[in-house]
Structure formats: structure tokens, C-alpha cells
Amino acid sequence: MAETTQQTQNNGKFYPPHAKPLKGTESFAYATWRFMRNPIEGFGPLTYSQPIASVKSLGVRMHVISDPAGMAEVLTQHEPAFKKSPLDQRIMGSATREGLLSVHDEQWKRQRRAVAPMFKHRHMADLAPDVNAVITAFSRKLGGGGEVELSAAMADVTFDVLAKALLGDPQGLNRETLRMATRRVVTAAGTLRPDDLIPWTGYVPRPVGPRGMMAIKRLRTAADDLLDERSQDNGGDDLVALLVGAKDPKTGEALSRREQRDNLIGFFIAGHETTALTLTWAFYLIGMDKAVQRRLRDEAAAIIGTRAVEYDDLVKLTFTRAVIDETMRLFPPAPVLARQCRKAVTICGREIEPGDIMILANYVMHRTERLWDDPLAFDPDRFIRQPELRKKGAPFMPFGGGPRICVGAAFAVMEAVMVLISLVRDYKIKVAPDCYPRPKMTVTLRPEGGIKARFEKL
Numbered sequence: 001m002a003e004t005t006q007q008t009q010n011n012g013k014f015y016p017p018h019a020k021p022l023k024g025t026e027s028f029a030y031a032t033w034r035f036m037r038n039p040i041e042g043f044g045p046l047t048y049s050q051p052i053a054s055v056k057s058l059g060v061r062m063h064v065i066s067d068p069a070g071m072a073e074v075l076t077q078h079e080p081a082f083k084k085s086p087l088d089q090r091i092m093g094s095a096t097r098e099g100l101l102s103v104h105d106e107q108w109k110r111q112r113r114a115v116a117p118m119f120k121h122r123h124m125a126d127l128a129p130d131v132n133a134v135i136t137a138f139s140r141k142l143g144g145g146g147e148v149e150l151s152a153a154m155a156d157v158t159f160d161v162l163a164k165a166l167l168g169d170p171q172g173l174n175r176e177t178l179r180m181a182t183r184r185v186v187t188a189a190g191t192l193r194p195d196d197l198i199p200w201t202g203y204v205p206r207p208v209g210p211r212g213m214m215a216i217k218r219l220r221t222a223a224d225d226l227l228d229e230r231s232q233d234n235g236g237d238d239l240v241a242l243l244v245g246a247k248d249p250k251t252g253e254a255l256s257r258r259e260q261r262d263n264l265i266g267f268f269i270a271g272h273e274t275t276a277l278t279l280t281w282a283f284y285l286i287g288m289d290k291a292v293q294r295r296l297r298d299e300a301a302a303i304i305g306t307r308a309v310e311y312d313d314l315v316k317l318t319f320t321r322a323v324i325d326e327t328m329r330l331f332p333p334a335p336v337l338a339r340q341c342r343k344a345v346t347i348c349g350r351e352i353e354p355g356d357i358m359i360l361a362n363y364v365m366h367r368t369e370r371l372w373d374d375p376l377a378f379d380p381d382r383f384i385r386q387p388e389l390r391k392k393g394a395p396f397m398p399f400g401g402g403p404r405i406c407v408g409a410a411f412a413v414m415e416a417v418m419v420l421i422s423l424v425r426d427y428k429i430k431v432a433p434d435c436y437p438r439p440k441m442t443v444t445l446r447p448e449g450g451i452k453a454r455f456e457k458l
């Protein structure tokens, strides 16, 4: 695979595959083809070496930002000057048109104020036992340990967590149908097509084909059924109940029924695949780096022993958290965010005009020599040596930034840490010897062809 580096071990460190930057001498047609096939393989050398790199394509100016100050200018300081990019709107808008992921301005502010309290720490603590119940059932299913494909296995766990902890384990929920529909929407929407590069198509709904339409219909029916059920029983403290009762604390206004439905669909889409991929890449990395895997097991023995992991353990599991953060640095589940300028501003010293597209390239920023020491190495200790990497202004932004930062981040981190430490405590993880996962972006960053691994009972 000429576009991706080989995975290697060097001086006791593991270097996973990395999308090589373009050389900058390729033809426009070749560069476009590479970008279409896998956007992270379509970035040029300037995107890695300077904070902002601009290009004009089909009459539209695009600026790739790979710098924490530039990202903060777009996402925080000048946030009102930008909206989600037309492509984002086309891709996600078909499924979540009236939900937090897609709306703007007053409608977004009102929804964010109503939804944010649902993800506060006190709710996280209440949800931890449900997350544990799912992990225990999953671990039992793994049994003596055969070979699994990591991304499918982790999608199973995180979907079950979503269903139990966030949706309250509803009786009538057909998990398989809902899971397949979510995957189909993400795949149909997330694969770039030639018409996506034509500027005006951003304003036209994107056809997702009959199977995509059917998947969206299934998601809507499932969300409506969940909301109907909960409006009638008026109880529970899961996410659906909280969504039904959510009110803007400023105005007292509840979300409309359409907003509730589109937010629930947004949670299906944003809430399980991202965490599943974090865990997929984490198990791959520790399968390749035995020393890190051993240290995780030592931490499990020291902090949780043989009992289930509890919410209060999370702050003590510092190495496990470092492994999750280092995984999201190397393989950010959302590798690129995009915005469109709607009011002239200056970003990284460059004049940005209405209509310009900003590509906020987390994948590039997380791997650039300018900002990181030995950026391509898997080195969880960097987050222990430099805890400030998790603070504002650092070049580490897997959950985005500014007012639209991921609303589910605390839940995602809790879940990822709990799954990783629980399974490492009970199993030795071995990645299949012939496995060579190429990171491929289809909205999220997936290992192309999957990753086979064995979980051997300890």
C-alpha cells in the first residue's frame, strides 16, 4: 500500500501505519482521486509543515488547518462566523436535520442548553453499573477466546452500552436492525462521491439511494417508538427519558418532537461507532505493543483486582486513560471537521472570505513534527509526562473544541476506559500476525478490511 507506511517496531516503540502525505508534485487529478478514495491520504506536505495551507478547487477556496491556535480561532473566537460545511450538512443532514449535530444559531443554543445537562458527571456515575453489566456479558460471550474481528466486536459492545445505559434497555428494540441501519447511514453518507466536490451540490439534499432511505426510515421509526414508549410511562433516568423531559434552562422551552427524534438519531450515529473505533484501535495497538499491554494489566491488578471497575476508579486508572488518549491522538475517530465561512475573518493571519471552506485536520495536527515529539510512535506515556496535553490550547482535539465540542465526551471516555481495563484484566490480546490495517476515513476513521485478534483467557 504505497499511500500508507508499514507498521514497524523501533527502539522498543511501536509505529502503526500512517497515511503518507502527498509529495506536492502530483497532478491535480491524482491528488483529487487520492482525496476522494481516502481523505487522510489526500493532504499535501504544507498541511503538515504550516498552520494553514490554502488551495482553490473548482472555484472554492479551501484552508486546511493543523494548528491548535488556528482551530481555536475557528471553533471558539470566531465561531459565529462559521457554520457546518455544506458537505457536512449534506452528509449528516439527511438523518439528523433538526438535531444538535446539524442545527445552528438560536436553535442550536437552545438545544445545547437543554441537552448538555443529560451528560453531566452525576449521570455518568449512575450509568457506570449498566456499562459494567454489558462488559460482563460481552466478556462471558468471548469465553475461552476465539478469533474476533475487532471493529465488529467493539461495535457490539458499544451498541449494547448505548441500548442499556443510554436507552434504558427497551423491550421492543430490535438491536440488530437499528445497528445495521446506523452503519448503513454512516457508510452511505460517508463515502465521498464526485458530485460532492461540485460547490453548488452542497445546497441540494444528497441522495442516499433506496437502501440509505430505508435505513433512515428505520432509524426514524425506532426513535419514534422509543419516544412514544417513554412519553407514556413518563419514567426512568436514561437518555430517552431525559430527552423527553429536557428543557432549555433559560426559557423553559422543551424540544419539539421532531427535535427529540433527530437528536436521538444523532446519538445513535455519533454515540457508538466513535467509541467502538477508539476501542478497536486501542486493542490493535496494545496487541502490537506487549509492554503497554502488561502495564495495563499491572494497573488493573493494583486498582480493581478481581471486582468490577467502578466510576470512582476512573481517576486512578491513569495509564489506561493515557492509552485511550494516545489511541485517539493517532487514530482520531473524527479525523477531520469542516466549516464554511459566512462572515469575513482572519484566521492564522490569513483573510478568510464568506463561502471559503475550513478543513480542521485533527489527523494531521495530531501527527505533525512541529507540535509533537516522535509523533508517529505509540507512546501513551506522553500524556503522563505532559498532562497539559488535555488542556485547552493543546494540539490534541479528538472531541473538537469551542461551544460545539462533543457533548458525549465524558461518557465516551468513561466507557472506553471501562471496557479496555476490564478486558485486558481478563484476556491476553493477540493481533493476527498477517494483519496490516490501513486507516481509512468514511466520516469516521476505520481499519480497512478489519483487524483480527484473539482474546485468550488468563
Ligand code: HEM
Binding pocket: 100, 101, 102, 112, 266, 267, 270, 271, 272, 274, 275, 278, 332, 333, 334, 337, 338, 398, 399, 400, 401, 403, 404, 405, 406, 407, 408, 409, 411, 412, 413
Ligand atoms: C470516542 C468517542 C467520540 C468522539 C471521538 C466524538 C467526537 C466528536 C466531535 C469531534 C464532535 C464535534 C463535531 C464538530 O464540531 O463538527 C462531536 C460532536 C457531537 N458528539 Fe461526539 N464523539 C464521541 C462520542 C459521542 C457520544 C458517546 C455521544 C452521545 C451519546 C456523542 C454525541 C455528539 C453530539 C450530539 C455532538 C454535536 C454537539 C454540538 O454540535 O453541539 N459523541 N463528537
